[in-house]
Amino acid sequence: MKYNRIDIKDGIKLHTIQTDKFKTNLIAIMLTTKLDKQNVTRNALIPAVLRRGTASLKTQEEINKKLEDMYGASFDCGLDKTGDNQVLKFYIESVNDGFLPQDEENMLKISLENIFELVFNPYLENGCFKKEYVEQEKENLKQIIEGKIDNKARYALDRCIEEMYKNEPFGLYKYGYVEDLNNINEKNLYEYYINLIDQCKIDIFVSGILDNNIEEIIKNNQNINKLGQRNPEYIMPEIKPKIAQKENVIQESMEVSQGKLVIGLDLDIDNEDLRYDAMIYNTLLGGSANSKLFQNVREKASLAYTASSSYYRFKNNVFINCGIEIENYNKALDIIKQQIEEMKKGEFTEEEVENAKQGIIAAIKSIDDEQDTEITYFFGQELSKNKLELDKYMERVSKINKQNVIDIANKVSINTVYFLKN
Amino acid sequence: MQIIENSKVKEKLYIEKLENGLTIMVIPKKGIQKKYIIWGTNYGSNDSTFIVPGESEITEVPKGVAHFLEHKLFEQENGRNSLDVLTSLGVNANAYTTNNHTAYLYECTDNFYEALDEFMDYVQHPYFTDENVEKEKGIIGQEIMMYDDYPDWKVYLNALECMYHKNPVKLDITGTIETISKIDKDILYKCYNTFYNPSNMAMVISGDFEPEKLLKEIKNRLIDNKSNGEIKRIYEEEPKEIVKNKAEQNMEVSKPLYAIGIKDVPPEEKEKVKKHISIEILLNMIIGASSELYKELYDIGNSYSVPSIEYEFDKTYAHILITGQSNNPEELFSMLKKRVNNISRSGVDEKDFERIRKMIYGEYVKEYNDVTSISRMFLSDYFKGINSFDYLEEINTINVEYLNQVLKDVFKEENMIISVVRN
Numbered sequence: 148m149k150y151n152r153i154d155i156k157d158g159i160k161l162h163t164i165q166t167d168k169f170k171t172n173l174i175a176i177m178l179t180t181k182l183d184k185q186n187v188t189r190n191a192l193i194p195a196v197l198r199r200g201t202a203s204l205k206t207q208e209e210i211n212k213k214l215e216d217m218y219g220a221s222f223d224c225g226l227d228k229t230g231d232n233q234v235l236k237f238y239i240e241s242v243n244d245g246f247l248p249q250d251e252e253n254m255l256k257i258s259l260e261n262i263f264e265l266v267f268n269p270y271l272e273n274g275c276f277k278k279e280y281v282e283q284e285k286e287n288l289k290q291i292i293e294g295k296i297d298n299k300a301r302y303a304l305d306r307c308i309e310e311m312y313k314n315e316p317f318g319l320y321k322y323g324y325v326e327d328l329n330n331i332n333e334k335n336l337y338e339y340y341i342n343l344i345d346q347c348k349i350d351i352f353v354s355g356i357l358d359n360n361i362e363e364i365i366k367n368n369q370n371i372n373k374l375g376q377r378n379p380e381y382i383m384p385e386i387k388p389k390i391a392q393k394e395n396v397i398q399e400s401m402e403v404s405q406g407k408l409v410i411g412l413d414l415d416i417d418n419e420d421l422r423y424d425a426m427i428y429n430t431l432l433g434g435s436a437n438s439k440l441f442q443n444v445r446e447k448a449s450l451a452y453t454a455s456s457s458y459y460r461f462k463n464n465v466f467i468n469c470g471i472e473i474e475n476y477n478k479a480l481d482i483i484k485q486q487i488e489e490m491k492k493g494e495f496t497e498e499e500v501e502n503a504k505q506g507i508i509a510a511i512k513s514i515d516d517e518q519d520t521e522i523t524y525f526f527g528q529e530l531s532k533n534k535l536e537l538d539k540y541m542e543r544v545s546k547i548n549k550q551n552v553i554d555i556a557n558k559v560s561i562n563t564v565y566f567l568k569n
Numbered sequence: 570m571q572i573i574e575n576s577k578v579k580e581k582l583y584i585e586k587l588e589n590g591l592t593i594m595v596i597p598k599k600g601i602q603k604k605y606i607i608w609g610t611n612y613g614s615n616d617s618t619f620i621v622p623g624e625s626e627i628t629e630v631p632k633g634v635a636h637f638l639e640h641k642l643f644e645q646e647n648g649r650n651s652l653d654v655l656t657s658l659g660v661n662a663n664a665y666t667t668n669n670h671t672a673y674l675y676e677c678t679d680n681f682y683e684a685l686d687e688f689m690d691y692v693q694h695p696y697f698t699d700e701n702v703e704k705e706k707g708i709i710g711q712e713i714m715m716y717d718d719y720p721d722w723k724v725y726l727n728a729l730e731c732m733y734h735k736n737p738v739k740l741d742i743t744g745t746i747e748t749i750s751k752i753d754k755d756i757l758y759k760c761y762n763t764f765y766n767p768s769n770m771a772m773v774i775s776g777d778f779e780p781e782k783l784l785k786e787i788k789n790r791l792i793d794n795k796s797n798g799e800i801k802r803i804y805e806e807e808p809k810e811i812v813k814n815k816a817e818q819n820m821e822v823s824k825p826l827y828a829i830g831i832k833d834v835p836p837e838e839k840e841k842v843k844k845h846i847s848i849e850i851l852l853n854m855i856i857g858a859s860s861e862l863y864k865e866l867y868d869i870g871n872s873y874s875v876p877s878i879e880y881e882f883d884k885t886y887a888h889i890l891i892t893g894q895s896n897n898p899e900e901l902f903s904m905l906k907k908r909v910n911n912i913s914r915s916g917v918d919e920k921d922f923e924r925i926r927k928m929i930y931g932e933y934v935k936e937y938n939d940v941t942s943i944s945r946m947f948l949s950d951y952f953k954g955i956n957s958f959d960y961l962e963e964i965n966t967i968n969v970e971y972l973n974q975v976l977k978d979v980f981k982e983e984n985m986i987i988s989v990v991r992n
Contacts, residue, residue: 168600170578170934207867211859215924218931242931246578287873293823294894299718402821405714437656446650449707452715470715498657505659505679512678513603517939 148515150525153362155351158377161365162525164354166515170246172255172355173518176266177526178235179348179381182228182316188288188323189331189339190233194224195284196336197237200270200277213261218242218251220258222265229530230461231316231382237266238519243356255355256364263370267344275337285328292322296401299567300453303407304466307565310397311411317462348379350529352522383532384461389413394561400568406473407567410483412465415558419533422460423543428555429458429465430503431495432486437502439486439495444469450479465559473568480564490556493549500549511541570595570780575958578937582947582958583780590768590796592951593787595780596943602678604776605940606685608692609672611771611952612764614742615804615885616669621763622798631751632737633709633744634760636666640709641757642673643691644701651691660684668738669883670952676941681776682786689790695761697754706749713743720820720990721892727816728828728890728988734812735805738886768796773947775940804885809834816988825991827898829905831889832984835882842959845880846929847967847975848889852878853925854917855908856891862908871895871904883953889979902987909980917972926964933960 149165180190204210214220220241227234239262241254270277296302305320312318351371353361365371414425433440433456444454456467471479489495514537515521528534535543570583570593583595614636618629642664643651655662660677662684673692675684716722729739743749774783811832836844856862858875866872876893895901936942936957950957 169938171938206864208859208864211857212924215859215928217927218934219928220931240935242934246934283867283870283873286870290824290873290894295823297720297822300715404717405711435656436652436662442653445708449704450711452708452712470711472711472714502657502659506656506661509659509661509678516601516603 148521155366155371156374156376158379159349159374160351160529161362162350162352162529163357163361164352164521164525165357166354166518167356168516169355169518170243171240171518172243172258172353173238173240173522174258174262174354175352175522176237176262177350177352178266178343179229179232179350179379179530180343180346181380181382182231182233182319184319186339187233187319187321188327189336190235190343191226191321191323192281192284192288192331192336193340193343194226194235194237195287196276196280197265197269198222198224199280199284201264202268202270203264205270210265217254217257217261218247220254220261222262226321228317228319228321230384232530233321237262240518245356255357259353259364259368263368267370267374269340271337276333276340278333281331281333281336285331288322289325289328292320292325295320295322299401299403300407300468300470303409303565303567304468306397306399306567307409307411307466307563310395310565311464311563345375346377346379348381349374350526352525354518354522381530384530386417386419386463388417389415389463389560391560392562395563397563398566398568403567403569405470406476408467408469408471408476408479409565410467410561411563411565412467412487413560413562414463414465414555415560416463416555420543421555422463424547424551424555425458425460425463426507426544427500427503427547428490428552428559429456430506431499431552432456432465432490433467434458435503435506437499439489440467440469440483443482443486444479448478448482450475450482464562476566476568484561487559487561491553491559493553493556495549495552497549500547500552504544504547507544508541511537511544570784573956573958575961577961578934580937582956585784587767587788587791589791589794590766591791592771593784594771594773594947594951595778595783596773596775596947597778597780598775598940598943599777601777601940603676603940604678604681604774604778605674605676605944606688606772606774607672607674607944607948608688608772609670609770609948609952610764611670611769612760613667613669613671614740614744615737616764616802617737618803619763620801620803621759622800627803628759630756630760631744631748632740633742633749634752634756635671636743637705637709637749637752638757638760639664639666639671639673640705641697641702642695644696645691645694646696651687654687655684658684658687662688666742667949668742670949672948674944685786685790689787692765693792693794695758695765697757699754702752702754702757706752709743709749710746713741713746716741716743720822720826723818723820724826724828724988724990725890725892727818727990728830728986731813731816731986731988732811732830732832732888733886734808736807736886737804738883763800766797767791767794768798769800771948771951773944773951775943807886811984811986814986816986818990819992820990822990822992824894824896825898825989826894827892827901828988829891829902830986830988831980832986833882833887833889833979835884835887838954841882841953842955842963843966843971844975845882846960846964847972848880848979849878849929850922850925850967851917851972851976851980852880852889852891853928854921855912856905857925859924862904865904866895866901871897871901898987898989902985906982906985909976909982913976913980917969917976919969922969922972926967930961930964933964
C-alpha cells in the first residue's frame with residue numbers, strides 16, 4: 148500500500164492509495180463544512196438531490212442503468228457529523244479491469260468521470276435544481292428524519308447526545324429538522340449548493356490499482372478544473388475543558404418492550420495525545436467481551452444482552468449502551484457506576500491493559516485490509532491536527548501502561564443518564 | 570488437498586474431507602493482514618426433531634436449543650470463558666446461529682495459532698452445568714426482547730408465518746422465553762453429541778496461509794472422534810399452498826414496513842445455483858433500482874428507497890422476500906402483481922437482462938474483497954451443497970428463455986403474501 152497526498156488547489160486535496168489487495172477501485176469525495184443549525188438540513192438534502200440527475204444523465208433511472216452497466220458499480224452518499232463539522236460523503240465502487248471481460252474499457256476512468264458528474268455537475272432547469280426533484284427529496288428527507296424513532300437503541304443514543312450538547316453544533320441531528328424544510332426551494336438550495344461547492348473543504352480519495360497518470364486524469368477533468376481555490380471554513384477539533392456539573396437524568400417513554408439505557412461520560416483531558424490512552428480506557432470499560440460492563444452487567448448479573456461502550460474521540464465522550472428489563476433500571480445503573488469507580492481505583496490488571504492494546508493494534512494493522520476503512524482512517528487524519536502514520540500510531544499505543552489508564556479514569560465524570568422506557 | 574481454481578476472480582480453493590468426516594476449506598489471500606476462521610455445524614434452529622444415530626426413537630427438543638448451545642459452548646470446565654480467553658489474545662471472536670447452521674469464528678492479525686488452540690478446544694469440549702444453563706436464560710431472554718423491539722424482524726417473521734404451515738423456518742431462531750425455560754444441561758449435551766460430530770461440520774479459513782501447513786496444524790488439534798453416521802432430521806410435510814395472504818401488526822414506526830413473500834418449492838439439486846441467480850436477475854428487472862416499477866413508486870411518493878430482495882432456500886423450503894418501507898404497502902403490492910403479469914405476458918427484455926446480468930456478476934466479484942465475506946459465503950453455501958465459485962460460472966448459462974420459465978413457475982399470484990407493520 149502506498150499513500151500519497153497532494154494539493155490540487157488550495158483547499159482541494161487528492162489522496163491516492165495504491166493497493167493491489169482488492170477486486171475493486173473505490174473513489175470517495177468528502178465535502179466538509181462547519182456544522183450549524185442554519186445549514187444542517189440543507190446539507191442533508193444536497194446529496195439526495197444530486198443523486199437524482201446530472202447534466203448528462205438526467206434521471207435517476209438513467210443513472211442507475213449506467214451503474215448497472217458498469218458491472219454493478221455502486222454509488223453511495225452519506226452524511227457524517229465529525230466533531231463540529233458536517234461531512235457530505237460520496238462513494239463509487241467498481242470492479243477493477245483485471246476481473247472483467249478483456250474488451251472492457253478503463254473502469255477507473257469511467258468511475259471518476261461519473262462521480263465528478265454526480266457531485267459537481269447536477270441536472271439543472273431554468274438555472275437551478277429541478278423543482279420536482281427538490282420537492283420529492285424534501286418529502287423523502289422528512290420521512291428519514293421522522294424515521295429516527297424506528298431504531299430504538301440508536302434513538303436513545305441520539306437523544307442522549309442531543310441533551311448533552313444542547314445549543315451546540317454537535318447536538319444537532321445530522322439529517323436536520325422538519326421545520327427547516329419548509330423554507331427550502333429549488334432556487335435557494337441551488338444557490339446554497341454553489342456556495343458550498345465554492346467554499347467547502349474538498350478531499351478526493353482514490354484507492355485501488357491506479358494508473359501512473361491518475362493525478363493528471365483528475366486534474367484535467369473538466370469538473371475538477373472548474374473548481375476554484377478556497378480557504379475552507381471547517382473546524383479543527385479542539386480540546387475543550389469539560390465543565391463539571393451535576394449529572395443530568397432523563398427518562399422518556401415510547402412503545403418499547405426493553406428499556407434502552409445510555410450514559411454519556413465526559414473525559415476532561417487537556418492534551419490531544421491522551422486520546423490513545425482513552426481508547427484503552429474504553430476497551431477496558433465496555434469495548435470488548437472482557438470489559439467490566441460485559442462481564443458484570445451481562446455475564447455476572449445476567450441483566451442484559453448488550454452492555455458496551457464506545458469512545459467518541461473528536462468530542463472526548465464515552466457512551467455506554469445497555470438493553471435491560473425496565474424494572475432493572477436501578478440495579479443496572481448501580482452496577483455500571485460501580486464499574487466506573489473501579490476503573491478510577493485501578494481495579495484491573497497490567498495484563499488486561501496489554502490485552503486491550505493488542506486488540507487495538509490488531510485493528511490498526513488491518514486498517515488497510517478494507518478500502519473504506521482505510522479511506523476513513525486517512526480522512527480522520529486529514530481532519531486532525533496531529534497526523535500520525537500507521538506505524539507511529541501503533542508505537543504510541545504500545546507505550547500505554549496501567550497508570551496512564553488510571554489517570555484517564557480519574558478524568559471521567561457522568562454527564563447524562565438517559566433511559567428510554569415504556 | 571484438492572485445489573479448485575477460479576479464473577474469473579483469480580482465487581483458489583483448497584479443500585479436503587478428513588477421515589472423521591470433517592470438511593476443511595482454505596482460500597489463501599496473499600498480503601492480507603487479517604486472518605479469518607469459521608467452524609460450523611450443519612445444525613440450526615430448524616433441527617429440533619431428529620433421530621440420534623444408533624437410536625430408533627425420535628427425539629424432540631424445545632425450540633431454541635441450537636442458539637442456546639451457541640451461547641453456552643464458550644463456558645469451560647476450568648471456570649474460564651473462551652470468549653474472554655480469545656479476546657485477551659487480541660483476536661476478535663464471535664458466533665451465530667441460523668436456520669440451518671451454527672458457526673464459531675474469530676479474526677485476527679497476530680496470535681492465530683495460539684487462538685486456534687483455544688478455539689478448537691472449546692468447540693470440542695462442552696461444559697454445561699445446571700447453574701450456568703440457568704444463568705444464560707436471563708441473557709437470552711434480553712436478546713429475545715431486543716428483537717421484539719426490531720420492527721424489521723417482526724415484519725419478516727410475520728411474512729414467514731403467512732407462508733408456512735409446518736416448516737420451522739417460520740419460528741424465532743432464539744426460541745421464546747417459554748421454550749428456553751425448558752432447556753436443561755441434558756438436552757444441551759444430547760444435541761451437542763448428535764450434531765457436533767465432525768462428519769456434520771465444516772471449517773473455512775481465509776488469509777495469508779500455506780494451506781497444507783495450516784491443515785496439519787488443524788489436524789493436530791482435533792480430538793479423536795469418529796464419524797457417527799447419518800442424523801435423520803424430521804420435518805412435517807409442508808403443503809405447497811400459503812397459509813394466508815396478509816399479516817398486520819402495530820408497532821411504533823414512522824412509516825409502514827412491509828415484507829412481500831412468494832412461496833416456492835425447494836429447488837432441484839442440480840438447478841439451485843442457476844435458479845437462485847435467475848431469481849435475483851428477475852427481481853432486479855421487476856423492482857430494482859432501474860425498473861419502471863421503482864420509478865413509478867418513487868414518483869407517486871410510495872417508496873423512496875430500493876426494496877431489498879432476497880431468495881432464501883434450503884432443502885426443505887424456498888421463498889422470495891421483498892422488503893422495505895412504503896407509505897402504502899398494499900398499493901405497492903398490487904402494482905407489483907400487475908408488473909409481474911405484464912412481464913410474464915411480454916417476456917423479459919433482452920437488453921435489461923444483459924445489463925442486470927453484468928451488475929450481478931460485478932456483485933459476485935466484490936464478494937471476494939475480504940476474508941470475512943469469503944469465509945462466510947463458502948461455509949453457508951457448503952451447507953446448502955454449493956461451491957460458491959459456481960455462481961461465477963453458472964451466471965453465463967442463463968438465457969432469456971430460462972428466465973421466462975422461472976418467472977412463470979415461481980412468481981405465481983396465489984403464492985404471494987404481504988406482511989405489514991404500521992403504527
